[in-house]
Amino acid sequence: MSKIPGQGPVVLEVEGMRHYTRNGGTEPDSTKYAATMAGDRDLKFGGYEVFRFGHDELRDHDRAQPLLGGFFATLLDRSPTGPSQVPLSAQG
Numbered sequence: 001m002s003k004i005p006g007q008g009p010v011v012l013e014v015e016g017m018r019h020y021t022r023n024g025g026t027e028p029d030s031t032k033y034a035a036t037m038a039g040d041r042d043l044k045f046g047g048y049e050v051f052r053f054g055h056d057e058l059r060d061h062d063r064a065q066p067l068l069g070g071f072f073a074t075l076l077d078r079s080p081t082g083p084s085q086v087p088l089s090a091q092g
Helices: 030-045 055-059 061-077
Strands: 009-015 049-054
Touching: 009 055, 030 049, 049 055, 055 061
Parallel strands: 009 049
Antiparallel strands: none
C-alpha cells in the first residue's frame, strides 16, 4: 500500500490463479474468490483506492511495460478531486 502525493492511499494488486482456484489451479473456487472480493470492499471502505491487475497482463515484459507506463502516467496525472479526462486506453 502506498500514498500518492495529493491523493489518498492506493493498493496495487496482481491477482494470480490462487485468488480464484483450488487444487493447484485446476478447479474454480467461488469461496476464495468471494474472500478476495470481501477484502477488496474492506480496503475501499477503509479509504484505499484499489487497482487490480491479472497475472496474464504482466507476464510478458513487452506487453506489461507499456500497460504499466500508461497506468502510472494516468494515476499520477489525476487531480486530487478525480481522474484525468484521458482514458487509460487512449494513452500509449
